[in-house]
Amino acid sequence: MDASEIEDMIARGLPGAVVEVKDYTGGGDHFEALVVSEIFEGKGLVERHQLVYNALGEAMRVRVHALTLKTLTPAQYQNRR
């Protein structure tokens, strides 16, 4: 599994989201993802992460050992920069 594959899956599951995934060990199983989407507006962190996990579906349970997630609304993303 590579980072771009995960990026595509998240982007497909959350249309319009900005997704950036890094393979931080280079081993194809530990990833770090930044996901920016309007859909997170008004949602808590648990619900936001669940949306991303659902987009990854079975891959999350079987092929990805670890995914560090950062989920931001567009407004939060602007404030961070």
Add this chain to the structure above:
Amino acid sequence: MSDTRERIESAIKRNKIMIFMKGNRSFPQCGFSAATVQIFDELGEPYETADVLSDPELRDEIKRYSNWPTIPQVYIDGKFVGGCDIVRELYENGELEPMVKSSAGASARN
């Protein structure tokens, strides 16, 4: 209801802070579990842990129970708080401490 499910519900009811993790607090078997217990050690409130590696049924059932695919999983006051990323984020922005303190103080005030 399965026995495992009952064990989960009983554990999160009995313990204000309950952590389902890989390994235990002295010997965490995964970096994310280690990072999580480290945060709770710093907060200094009592917590309980359950090792999912020594209990494959628990490992499967907790993922279904929380609708959450990864370990560790943290419950405070019987409520699912999240995994390592969320705990870290709540700790860094100062939201976690009042959650564990109010959980510890709730019975004392009543």
